[in-house]
Amino acid sequence: MKAWWSVLCAGLLLAGCASDGGNRVTKEVTDTAAPDSGTGERYAMSSDAYPQEPPDVSQVADAEPRSEPRSRAGNKSNYEVWGKTYHVLSDSSGYDRRGTASWYGKKFHGYATSNGEIYDMYKMSAAHRTLPLPTYARVTNLDNGRSAIVRVNDRGPFHSEREIDLSYAAAARLDILDHGTGRVRVEAIDPEAWQARQGGESTSSSVARQRPVEPRPAAQDDGRDTSAPIYLQVAALGSPDNAEALKDRLEGALSQPVRIASTAGLYRVQVGPLKHAGQVDPVRGQLSREGFDKAFVVNGAD
Template sequence: MPRVYEKRRALFCAALLLFLCAALFGCGTHNYEGTPASSGRRGGEVPVTQRPGEGGTAAPKGTFRAYTQDGRTYQPLFSSAGYSEEGLASWYGLQFHGKKTANGEYYDMYDETAAHRILPMGTMLKVENLDNGRSTTVRVNDRGPFVDPDHRIIDLSFAAARDLGMDRAGLAHVRISSIGAIAGFTGTDLKGSFYVQVGAFTVKANADRLAASMVGRGYKDTKVEQADVDGRTFWRVQAGVFPSLNAAEQGKEALRGEFPQAFVIAADR
């Protein structure tokens, strides 16, 4: 009997330990900018602003915020002017057709688009296949690749890969070069429509109350955005609108005292 008792006690202690570990680590939420491609890339992990007692994950669209993926931190550039790089290109297709990209668009494998780790959303790139001399033009609307980041520099849509004659091989040695500059970039600031996300709620009424409060405080274009993440619905409160990136950053700093995890997002362009 003593041995049976000791065995049951050991099993009980093990089960209790597993439960406590699940309770401790299961509460953490992660949020990904962009969508995973066929190459296995994963969008950058970023924090989400939330009120006490509320959980949720919601990726900011078109962000210039630094993010960390697989232990590496990436800081998106404010300008693509004069950018040039050589390395490997990969591509992603049917598995992600129709899913959201990092800037909030829906991925269309038949459009001439691409994912890059740090170039601004909307950057136009000339991509040259150095193996066969073929070239194409793409627009950056996603983040990646994160598989083999020391060698791969761009993840192309199926259409772009086909243009370059690399859709069968899967990889190609390429040179990418920016074409022109980002619309609205002045050299020190980026013009456009920007918001500061101050909350993410699982209960819409809570989001509506905060949004109404922000409007009353002078952020008259504050909006509530719905986000569906992993089968759950969240309501994101975005204060604004600010006419430039610098203005939005100043607005974020003004709100930091009350919303310490506030961050800037760019409206759909």
């Protein structure tokens, strides 16, 4: 299999092409997630694209606003991408902007978002440069009146003329897939007020049952053997071929075994088992030098 790994070019506008109903369509896409600090390419695909056989997303429900704590990851007050500094808002209250929406798809599907969750292009989610993570927002297409409620859990798009990057499902709802971009209005939603209008459950019970998924903290380096096997998860991919290619690459770069754990249509590429917690940091350092600085600890059952 050819190796398609390449160095991420800062600021480059990528083009993704796919066949849609027999018609060739091309869209401009942005590299949503921040580039890696290493010299390796984080993603298996060098440019974004439509899914080859997408499911019917016409019935995908809006994200349901609920009160959630701010994510531990992705909410630094200031961060820098490609030489430009962005300031994360302390509160999303009253946020109401008009601008251009783009969308991101197959290249990022199955990879970690900025707050540590796994991006699923078939859910109602989005990326934004400055809104706190997570934030719920209503996005309305100003040209056709279609709207969707999305959960913002990622950073981007890093092009000044873009306001928000939508998931594939959200872009389909707003009918901007083939155009690539669209004029939109983005309105932040107050979850408590929204729940009150819906006559929904109390926010405290909602938070207790639906906390966001976050990376597990690294095991402490105490030098002792652990009772369960330790793995470092590098990526969760939707393609078995891409997972095998990543596994081959890691096996060639590391002295540790690598496995693929398949569940729910995702292929999780994991380094291990590690013999003890003291190996976590050295292996994480090796992965970072290879361009994979988002690896997190899982046990043998995950």
